[in-house]
Amino acid sequence: MKRLTGDASSGRAASGFSRREFLRGSGAAAAATALAGASQVAAAEGDERGDGVVRGKVTIVLDVNGAKHEVQAQPRTTLLDVLRNQLNLTGAKPVSADPSSGAATVLIDDKPACAASTLVLQAVGKKIRTVESLGGAKLDAVPAAFTSADAEQCGFCTPGFVVAVRAFLNEHPKATDEQVRSGLNGNICRCGTYANIIRAISIVRGG
Numbered sequence: 001m002k003r004l005t006g007d008a009s010s011g012r013a014a015s016g017f018s019r020r021e022f023l024r025g026s027g028a029a030a031a032a033t034a035l036a037g038a039s040q041v042a043a044a045e046g047d048e049r050g051d052g053v054v055r056g057k058v059t060i061v062l063d064v065n066g067a068k069h070e071v072q073a074q075p076r077t078t079l080l081d082v083l084r085n086q087l088n089l090t091g092a093k094p095v096s097a098d099p100s101s102g103a104a105t106v107l108i109d110d111k112p113a114c115a116a117s118t119l120v121l122q123a124v125g126k127k128i129r130t131v132e133s134l135g136g137a138k139l140d141a142v143p144a145a146f147t148s149a150d151a152e153q154c155g156f157c158t159p160g161f162v163v164a165v166r167a168f169l170n171e172h173p174k175a176t177d178e179q180v181r182s183g184l185n186g187n188i189c190r191c192g193t194y195a196n197i198i199r200a201i202s203i204v205r206g207g
């Protein structure tokens with residue numbers, strides 16, 4: 001696939017979650033981070049046996065687009081699943097289970113992240129922003145420029161691109177086109193609208 005650049009233990013944690021349970025479903029790196037966030041889980045209904053191992057759903061509170069949402073999730077549930085299927089925020093797209101397409105890009109504490117490969121427990125206690133936060137009455141300059149530059153065809157990649165561009169320009173407001181291409185290398189447009197995406201970014205930068 002073409003990119004913008006052209007090439008593309010069984011120990012029990014203090015929280016009560018079993019490290020083995022997490023490792024079984026999610027992988028070591030994700031489990032370690034999830035355990036850190038698990039202390040903020042509001043209730044562990046899945047701990048039916050009283051052994052501290054959460055086997056079912058838990059109730060957690062997420063900070064999404066400036067509002068607190070109580071949701072239900074299993075330890076293996078992804079952030080993307082909760083956003084789309086519980087909060088009806090369908091901008092981020094389920095293209096792949098890894099970050100290779102960029103279609104599931106959201107902001108977590110102002111940093112771009114792949115919601116499809118982020119366990120929802122990893123997002124507890126953090127500020128999550130989706131592409132929906134850039135629309136509405138206070139339309140952000142990035143989606144506005146995507147529209148005026150006709151920077152989409154099917155539009156499937158667009159929400160991920162818009163979020164990634166917003167995050168990139170926040171960090172690099174004066175970036176050159178070459179720096180933009182390099183910085184957005186993690187997002188793919190199968191329709192090949194890259195030239196117009198670059199034009200949209202140029203509009204946001206003021207020409």
Ligand code: FES
Nearest residue numbers: 153155189190191
């Ligand atoms: S506009 Fe179709 S994938 Fe980008």
